Structures are given as C-alpha cells and as structure tokens.
Amino acid sequence: MILGSGDIGLIMARRLTLEGVEVVGVFEIMPYANGLNRNIVQCLHDFDIPLHLSTTIVEIHGAHRVDKVTVAPVNAALQPQLDRAWEVVCDTVLVAIGLIPENELSQQMRLRLDPVTRGPVVTSTMECTRDGVFACGNVVHIHDLVDFVSAEAALAGFSAGQYVNGTLPRPDNVRLQPGDNVAYCVPHTISTEREHTVYLRARRPLDACTLQLRDATGTRVYEKRLRYVFPAEMVNLRLRPAILQHFHGDVLRIDLIARVEA
Numbered sequence: 001m002i003l004g005s006g007d008i009g010l011i012m013a014r015r016l017t018l019e020g021v022e023v024v025g026v027f028e029i030m031p032y033a034n035g036l037n038r039n040i041v042q043c044l045h046d047f048d049i050p051l052h053l054s055t056t057i058v059e060i061h062g063a064h065r066v067d068k069v070t071v072a073p074v075n076a077a078l079q080p081q082l083d084r085a086w087e088v089v090c091d092t093v094l095v096a097i098g099l100i101p102e103n104e105l106s107q108q109m110r111l112r113l114d115p116v117t118r119g120p121v122v123t124s125t126m127e128c129t130r131d132g133v134f135a136c137g138n139v140v141h142i143h144d145l146v147d148f149v150s151a152e153a154a155l156a157g158f159s160a161g162q163y164v165n166g167t168l169p170r171p172d173n174v175r176l177q178p179g180d181n182v183a184y185c186v187p188h189t190i191s192t193e194r195e196h197t198v199y200l201r202a203r204r205p206l207d208a209c210t211l212q213l214r215d216a217t218g219t220r221v222y223e224k225r226l227r228y229v230f231p232a233e234m235v236n237l238r239l240r241p242a243i244l245q246h247f248h249g250d251v252l253r254i255d256l257i258a259r260v261e262a
C-alpha cells in the first residue's frame, strides 16, 4: 500500500505495478489527490489502482515484517474516525508524504529559512540572507517542473555574476506576504523597479478563482483571473514595473479568491 497521493506516490504505484507488485491502493489524508492530474490518470486509473481520499493509516501490524495495516477515514479536522477503521492486508508500506528541500547547508550557513518552504528566504535576485550566497531550485522550494528550476537557476547565476562585478541592482523595496489560500511565495521580496516572476502554491484547490495583489491598506494593486488552482501545480506570476508603478508601501499581500460567476 502507498501512503500519500503526491506525484511520487502516484509514480511509485505505477512503477511497482510494472515491476510485478500488486498495489492494493493509494491512501490520501486530504479530500483530493495531491499529484498532477496526468499522473492520477496515467499511474492510477490506467492500472485500476484504487485511490482512497480522506483516509490515513492508524496502525501498522506485523512482527518481522508488515502483514496488515489499519486505516481510517478522517474528519474535516483530519482526525481519524477510529470507529470506522478497517484493515488492509499487505506486506509493504511505502510512505510518500512530501518532499522538503535539503537544507543542511543552508542551516550550516545560518541562512534564514521560510518555515513553510523549509528552504532559504530569497530576494528577487535569488540572494539569501547572507551576502553573496545565492540559491535556486529544489533547495529553495520543491518544484514540480524542471523548467521553473532552469529559469530560477539562470536568474541566480546571472545575479551571482552581478554580485562579483559589483553591479547587483538596488535592494528590493517590497515584501511579498502570502494571504488567503496561498501557502507560500518565492521570492520573498521584489523591487518595483524591475520585472519579476513570482512562484506560489495554493493551500487548497479552487475552480475559477482570482489572484489579487493588495497593499497594506487593502487597496487592490493587481488582479488576474485563473481557471483553477491546485496545490500540486505551482502558479507563476509575471510582475512588470507597469503593474507596480501606482503602488506605494512596502508590503504586497497575495490572495487566491474563489470567483463568483454572474
């Protein structure tokens, strides 16, 4: 059995099946699968592997190796409902409940870490809280697509070159603050003078929603309609100086809000 329906759990379900293992099911504590839709279809549906949502493991049984597992549905507060628990016979449990950045080096360098991403806090040039230290990719936050890693890497490399040449742009003047339904955003600060790509993740899935930027007084600075947001799919937002030219202040809050269609 596999615990966790992120992309790795889903891909492992398919790989194990292809290697001749019977996967009895993927069990997910959230009420929705956390992997990309194409992986849900290609890794589970195509192989008839059941997906049990709002369900988690409460006990693993076995003396020398696993022989069964007790699972239970969870309520809205994610608490297992033990009176509705049931048993699954299996000999292996594969735990795939999330990736975190390798942050040993960041910790050794005493870089400030974001408690949500577990990676270093970075400016718009990908510089960390220590002068001349730049970071990019999965050490900063876990990416689902390597294309975004490449873009971040190009920016971090370019910025490190500017640092060496003494041509790094002026420090950022705006702090980004994750608001409604936003788990985190990277970078953590931006400059109103330059163009930026901001990456963020939703906390919960939403259909037809709006991404809004608001200043500290609550005034809307920018708005963008999105067809949907999903925690497994990083949202990327291109911010041009023209968008920010009327903005005054030093904090911008990012919200993802459900859209009520007329």
Ligand SMILES: Cc1cc2nc3c(=O)[nH]c(=O)nc-3n(C[C@H](O)[C@H](O)[C@H](O)COP(=O)(O)OP(=O)(O)OC[C@H]3O[C@@H](n4cnc5c(N)ncnc54)[C@H](O)[C@@H]3O)c2cc1C
Binding pocket: 008, 011, 102, 105, 136, 137, 138, 139, 142, 143, 144, 145, 146, 147, 149
């Ligand atoms: C299972 C899985 C499937 C994926 N599938 C896809 C996909 O189909 N398409 C896609 O676009 N993206 C996919 N991704 C995402 C993509 O692979 C990653 O986002 C990308 O590889 C991250 O690149 P990175 O260079 O930041 O980190 P990594 O690729 O993890 O590279 C980091 C490297 O640094 C090394 N390292 C770590 N610590 C040290 C140290 N102290 N000193 C020296 N070296 C060190 C590591 O050994 C590793 O080689 C997948 C990710 C996973 C986990």
